[in-house]
Amino acid sequence: MSSYTKKKIVSLLAPVLSGLRVYKLFNPNYAGLGHILTFHRVVPKADKDRIHNHLSLEISPEHLEETIGFYKKEGYKFLSLDQVCEVLESNETNEKFVAFTFDDGYKDNFTVAYPILKKHKIPFTIYVTTNFPDHKAILWWYILEETIIKNDEIDFVWKGKEYQFKCQNTSEKELAFDQIRSLINQNFELDHYEEFLKIIFKKSKEELYAFAKTMAMSWEEIKKISRDPLCTIGAHTINHYPLSQLNEDELVFEINESKERIEKYIGKVVEHFAYPFGKKTEASLREFDAVKALQFKTGTTTRIGNIFKAHKNNKECLPRISINRVTDHHVLKLQSSGLLPFIIHKGKRVILD
Numbered sequence: 001m002s003s004y005t006k007k008k009i010v011s012l013l014a015p016v017l018s019g020l021r022v023y024k025l026f027n028p029n030y031a032g033l034g035h036i037l038t039f040h041r042v043v044p045k046a047d048k049d050r051i052h053n054h055l056s057l058e059i060s061p062e063h064l065e066e067t068i069g070f071y072k073k074e075g076y077k078f079l080s081l082d083q084v085c086e087v088l089e090s091n092e093t094n095e096k097f098v099a100f101t102f103d104d105g106y107k108d109n110f111t112v113a114y115p116i117l118k119k120h121k122i123p124f125t126i127y128v129t130t131n132f133p134d135h136k137a138i139l140w141w142y143i144l145e146e147t148i149i150k151n152d153e154i155d156f157v158w159k160g161k162e163y164q165f166k167c168q169n170t171s172e173k174e175l176a177f178d179q180i181r182s183l184i185n186q187n188f189e190l191d192h193y194e195e196f197l198k199i200i201f202k203k204s205k206e207e208l209y210a211f212a213k214t215m216a217m218s219w220e221e222i223k224k225i226s227r228d229p230l231c232t233i234g235a236h237t238i239n240h241y242p243l244s245q246l247n248e249d250e251l252v253f254e255i256n257e258s259k260e261r262i263e264k265y266i267g268k269v270v271e272h273f274a275y276p277f278g279k280k281t282e283a284s285l286r287e288f289d290a291v292k293a294l295q296f297k298t299g300t301t302t303r304i305g306n307i308f309k310a311h312k313n314n315k316e317c318l319p320r321i322s323i324n325r326v327t328d329h330h331v332l333k334l335q336s337s338g339l340l341p342f343i344i345h346k347g348k349r350v351i352l353d
Ligand SMILES: [Zn+2]
Pocket: 103, 104, 236, 240, 275, 276, 277
């Protein structure tokens, strides 16, 4: 089952569960102090074929407005990540909070999301992968989507092994997207990374790098947005590699060098970090320890969860709630109440691995 199918099932069940108000039972113990939301791109809906699982990296401007409206109506306080740290450090009971974070550094964060956030005075964090503005990043997830949409089959040979993925219909295309995504991250080798991508996609080096030129925020835009007190710029490594696949030196370099590079451009200290990809197989204990040792105030994953008092001592692995195309107000209620995180993590509040 593709991860989009799972998301779709949740979105179909959500109105029923939210109508039954089952989620209210979880509120006292699993809603926590608040939530950190993960966004990627905010772009108007386009009328063309897409891979739905990948499409979940994008929401429309209207959806961003609706999400803001949901938390306003529910009485949440909108906090920056620095303020989330203050809440965790203080011993007082606080109002429920929500913090908005955007991963990678897409251009539409500046052109589309920022005006909306500014209008509503919402503090937000943008985690920048520095090779995005440097135009040295390979946004292979977009190349993968484009390749799957255009082809009925993807085949290639890597290290003597033949790979074949059928992509004739929608469900095959959705599944192929998930399978090739995992293949790229699980077979990651720093020395062969670019070569592997060239072989999968049958593209030249220039073609692999072309997406970053049109989709990434420029350093000028990052500098400009960072001057707004609503904005926090966080680090998201240099290359957006799956960190679990790197050796110790490469890991520290990816984290620390991206921090220093952003600091040089914006003239402010960078104190917040998000793990690229962020699943258990892509970032875990060793990566959490590295972020803690490098003195970041927070590190955020893509594990679904709410923020609890217990996170005071585990600020290097804060879970988040991902906002995607299927996250309507019913799904938000199930996530914010703690019902969905409870099911996924079997009742655990702090996810340490
Ligand atoms: Zn990312």
